[in-house]
Amino acid sequence: MKRPVFLPDNFILALVGAIVLATVLPISGAPAAVYGHITTAAIALLFFLHGAKLSREAVYAGATNWRLHLCVLAATFVLFPVLGLAGGPLLSDWLTPELYTGLLFLCVLPSTVQSSIAFTSMARGNVPAAVCSASASNLLGVLVTPLLAGWLISSQGSAGFSLDAVASIVLEILLPFGVGQIARRWVGAWVSAHPKLVKFVDQGAIVLVVYGAFSASVNEGLWQELPLQALLLLLLVSAVLLAIVLGVTFAVGRRFFAREDEIVLLFCGSKKSLASGIPIAKVLFAGGALGAVVLPLMIFHQIQLIVCAVIARRYGRAADRATSGPQPSAGSGS
Structure with a gap:
């Protein structure tokens, strides 16, 4: 029996568990320093595997559909940031500076890879084009996301971000990613043959970072300083942000592309990657601000999974009805 679409999966439950554990038993002092080195190593391994896993051939093969x-x-690197900046005057009086920083950071992240492709396939869309678009988004995001984050967040005077931290991207993200791309010819087949191990490293690294981030934030008094109305507003803002982007990508796709490519634009253009976002945030944001900064991403991630799963199933059912054709009525016959 399939899991109902509205229930969180085990990964989401693990993230919630990490937050609860950090709230009840936050790590601090010397153990926190050792833990920080462990998470840094986990992030480097994560991006090494991403570099070894992402196929440049898939990007090159789909590059002919350049308009899509x-x-x-x-949508990923222009529409989202514009919406994030436009909401600043409306949200500044309600969201804390750290939450708004997290919202801006969310807006400059690349698209997801696995879920974008999975939803495109479920909706009977152009899967090769989705592989190309999602992979290109992640390849560019490794470099573009820190640069956009530095520009947008610094221009807003938000706290918690240091331009000096961009240099850490080279050592902790770009270098492992590049080494993974170089090593792909030797380890790519092995990585592809062990998807469960790669998934475990992906999700395990994220859970480690979330626990460490929220431990630091709890030690800084996160829950005492974070108003309940700010959290509720964040839920509403995340839902509205997703609805606007889904509406724009749907309208553009329906107007300018065939149905299969319309689906690619809808799902690849509206998603934000938790797998890339939290490790990058760990490098860019320091101290107790990190937990509040990644909170908008975690909320948006769960909302996008639920909403896009429902949309993908509806697309898939419509495609199945179209291919099966009209069914004869019960009373018809020769």
Whole structure:
């Protein structure tokens, strides 16, 4: 029996568990320093595996559909940031500076890979194009996300971000990713043959970072300083942000693309990657601000999974009805 779409999966439950554990038993002092080195190593391993896993051939093969890919990248790295900046005057009096920083950071993240492709396949869309778009988004995101984050967040005067931290991207993210790309010819087949191990490293590294981030935030008094109305507003803002982007990508896709490519734009252009976002945030943001900064991403991630799963199933059922054709009525016959 399949899991109902509205229930969180085990990964989401693990993230919630990490937050609860950090709230009840936050790590601090010397153990926190050792734990920080462990998470740094886990992040480096994560991006090494991403570099070894992402196929440059898939990107090259789908590059001919340049209009579709440009639209996906525009939605990911232009539309989202514009919406995030536009909401600043409305949200500044309600969200804490750290939460708004997290919202801006969310807006500059790349698209997801696995779920974008999975939802495109479920909706009977153009899967090769989705592989190309999602992979290109993640390849660019490793470099573009820190640069956009530095520009947007610094221009807003938000706390918790240091431009000096961008240098850490080279050692903790870009270097492992590049080494993974170089090593792909030797380890790529092995990585592809062990998807469960790669998934475990992906999700395990994220859970480690979330526990450490929220431990630091709890030690800094996160829950005492975070108003309940700010959290509720964050839920509403995340839902509205997703609805606007889904509406724009759907309208553009329906107007300018065939149905299969419309689906790619809808799912690849509206998603934000938790797998890339939390490790990058760990490098860019220091101290107790990190927990509040990643909170908008965690909320948005769960909302996008639920909403996009429902949409993908509806697309899939419509495609099945279209291919099966009209069914004869019960009373018909020769």
